[in-house]
Amino acid sequence: MSFLDAVRLAFQTIRAQKLKSGFSIIGVFIGVMFLIAVVSVVEGMNRYMTDKFAGTLLGVNTFRLRQFPDVQLGNVTDSMWRSWMRRPRVTYQDAQAVAHGMSVPVLAAWESNTRATLSAGRLQAKGVQVTAATELYFDIRSLTIEAGRAFTGQEVLAGVPVVVIGHDLAEKLFEGQDPIGREVKIFDIPYRVIGVVEKQGNLFGLSLDKFAVAPSSAPLRRFVNPPRVVDALAIKANSQSEMREAMSQAEAVMRSRRHLRPRQADDFALETADEVLDFWGKISRILFYALPGLVAISLVVGGIVIMNIMLMAVAERTREIGIRKSLGARRSDILRQFLVESTTLATVGAGAG
Numbered sequence: 001m002s003f004l005d006a007v008r009l010a011f012q013t014i015r016a017q018k019l020k021s022g023f024s025i026i027g028v029f030i031g032v033m034f035l036i037a038v039v040s041v042v043e044g045m046n047r048y049m050t051d052k053f054a055g056t057l058l059g060v061n062t063f064r065l066r067q068f069p070d071v072q073l074g075n076v077t078d079s080m081w082r083s084w085m086r087r088p089r090v091t092y093q094d095a096q097a098v099a100h101g102m103s104v105p106v107l108a109a110w111e112s113n114t115r116a117t118l119s120a121g122r123l124q125a126k127g128v129q130v131t132a133a134t135e136l137y138f139d140i141r142s143l144t145i146e147a148g149r150a151f152t153g154q155e156v157l158a159g160v161p162v163v164v165i166g167h168d169l170a171e172k173l174f175e176g177q178d179p180i181g182r183e184v185k186i187f188d189i190p191y192r193v194i195g196v197v198e199k200q201g202n203l204f205g206l207s208l209d210k211f212a213v214a215p216s217s218a219p220l221r222r223f224v225n226p227p228r229v230v231d232a233l234a235i236k237a238n239s240q241s242e243m244r245e246a247m248s249q250a251e252a253v254m255r256s257r258r259h260l261r262p263r264q265a266d267d268f269a270l271e272t273a274d275e276v277l278d279f280w281g282k283i284s285r286i287l288f289y290a291l292p293g294l295v296a297i298s299l300v301v302g303g304i305v306i307m308n309i310m311l312m313a314v315a316e317r318t319r320e321i322g323i324r325k326s327l328g329a330r331r332s333d334i335l336r337q338f339l340v341e342s343t344t345l346a347t348v349g350a351g352a353g
Contacts, residue, residue, distance in 0.1 A: 028303075031301065034294070035291075038287070038291055038294070039291070042284050042287050042288065042291075045280075045284065046280070046284055059140055059141055059142065059234070059236060059273065060142070060236075060273070061236055061237045061238065061239060061240060061242070061243045062140060062234060062235065062236040062237075062243070062272070062273070063234075063235055063243060063246070063247050063250075063270050063271060063272045064232045064233065064234050064235075064269075064270070064271045064272075065090060065094070065095070065098060065232060065233040065235070065250055065254065065268060065269070065270060066090060066231065066232045066268065066269045066270075066271055067084070067087050067088070067089055067090055067231075067268065067269065068084035068085075068087060068269050069269045069271050070232070070271060087267045087268065088258070088267065089225075089226070089229045090229070090230055090231070090232065090233065090268065091228050091229055091230070092110065092228045092229070092230055093228070094230075094233070094254065094257060095108075095110040095230055095233040097253055097257060098233055098235070098249075098250045098253045098254065099233065099235070101249055101250070101252075101253040102235070102246055102249055102250075103245075103249060104237060104238075104242045104245050104246050104249075105237070105238060105242070106235050106236060106237050106242070106246050107136045107139055107140050107235070107236045108136065108140075108233060108234070108235045108236075109133055109134040109135070109136040109137040109139075109140050109233075109234050110133065110134055110216065110230040110232065110233045110234070111131050111132065111133040111134075111137055111216070111230065111231055111232055111233075111234060112131070112132045112133075112216070112221065112224040112225045112229075112230050112231045112232075113129060113130070113131050113132075113224070113231050114129075114130050114223065114224045115127055115128065115129060115130065116128055116130045116186055116187060116220075116223070118130075118169065118173065118184050118185065118186055118212060119173075119184065119185045120173040120174060120179075120182060120183065120184045120185070123172065123173050123174075123175070124173075125169055125172045125173055125210065127210075128169060128210055128211060128212055129210065129211040129212070130186060130211070130212050130213075130214070130220065130224070131211065131212070131213045131214070132213075132214055132215070132216045132218060132220060132221050132224050133213055133214075133215075133216050134153075134156050134215075134216050135150065135151060135152055135153045135155075135156050135215075137213060137234070138150045138164070138197075138213075139236070140234045140235075140236040141234075143197050143198070143200075144197065144198040145164070145195045145196070145197060145198070146167065146196050146197060146198040146199070147178070147179075147180055147195065147196040148164070148180040148193070148194050148195035148196060149194055149195050150164055150194075150195055151164065151194060151195075151214075151215050155215050156215040156216055156217055157217065158217075159215060159217035159218050159219065160215060160218065161189065161190065161191045161192065161214070161218050161219055162191060162192050162193075162194045162214065162215065162218075163184060163186070163191040163192070163193055163194070163212050163213065163214045164193075164194060164195035164196070164197060164212070164213045164214075165179065165184070165193055165195075165196055165197070165211070165212045165213075166196070166197050166200075166207075166208070166209035166210055166211045166212070167196060167197060167198065167199040167200075167209040168199070168207050168209035168210045169209065169210050169211065169212060170193075170196045172210070179193045179196060180193060180194065180195070180196070181193065181194075184212070186212065186214070186220050187220055187223045189219050189220060191212075191214060191218075191220075197209070197211075216230075235250065243272070247270050247272075250270060251266065251270060254266070254268050
């Protein structure tokens with residue numbers, strides 16, 4: 001019996017025993033589909049973390065000077081948290097000293113954040129992230145202005161009560177009407193909307209477009225932080241190498257300002273997207289290491305299903321085997337027939353999966 005004859009006979013047998021063949025194909029189908037699904041999910045999460053989380057929230061080639069890390073990774077104990085809270089806050093003077101102490105070309109903007117209820121007429125939006133920042137905040141965060149404009153350095157210096165809002169917040173407060181030039185109230189202080197940021201989408205189901213940004217010297221600053229205190233200084237470099245150099249310079253300036261001795265640990269945090277990506281990389285590597293075992297289990301189950309069905313087929317087809325042998329079929333021909341049938345079932349199931 002030639003190989004093609006064995007394949008043709010295998011397909012005839014599969015068509016004749018649709019139910020048994022279907023169970024065999026389903027077993028392999030589930031195993032292969034599980035493999036592809038897990039790999040696709042992990043790869044998709046890698047891209048999501050890189051593009052959305054790290055790129056959107058923390059920025060590319062960007063680091064932040066903070067009192068303590070904004071994104072806590074790993075096991076943060078109570079003692080660690082208490083030690084962080086005892087650290088001195090980052091001041092406006094710290095931010096200025098670091099920004100002016102850079103020898104590499106960078107963009108620098110300090111910011112302070114809080115949550116507030118914003119209102120426009122009878123409409124309200126609760127839990128809005130309100131940021132008081134300097135004018136380069138939009139460039140560092142790579143935010144695109146969809147309508148209107150961002151505030152200027154002169155408006156920051158003068159403390160003009162203007163605000164730039166996110167896309168979802170504009171829809172919530174103005175219900176599709178043009179918000180430019182309209183008034184919103186933040187902490188019951190009237191602000192004039194001068195810009196709307198292009199829609200960014202969601203992150204883990206949370207909107208990235210429900211925010212408002214006002215000049216750092218605007219009236220709301222007294223509701224955000226104590227006087228002369230900022231939440232973070234964001235610095236963006238042109239490349240990874242320049243960012244690392246800028247981080248070293250920022251660390252040196254802060255250690256000098258804090259009068260830290262060589263063996264004393266930093267009492268401030270320099271936060272980058274790399275830390276988040278490294279943490280996620282460890283998780284994804286664990287998933288990839290566990291993947292072969294999980295897939296092997298599912299494929300073994302599929303193989304056992306095929307084996308059992310083929311054993312049943314051999315037991316049920318002893319009469320057919322005897323007739324074939326009496327007509328001159330060799331042991332190898334019979335073996336090839338059943339091997340081709342099982343291989344065909346596995347191939348069809350894998351292809352479908």
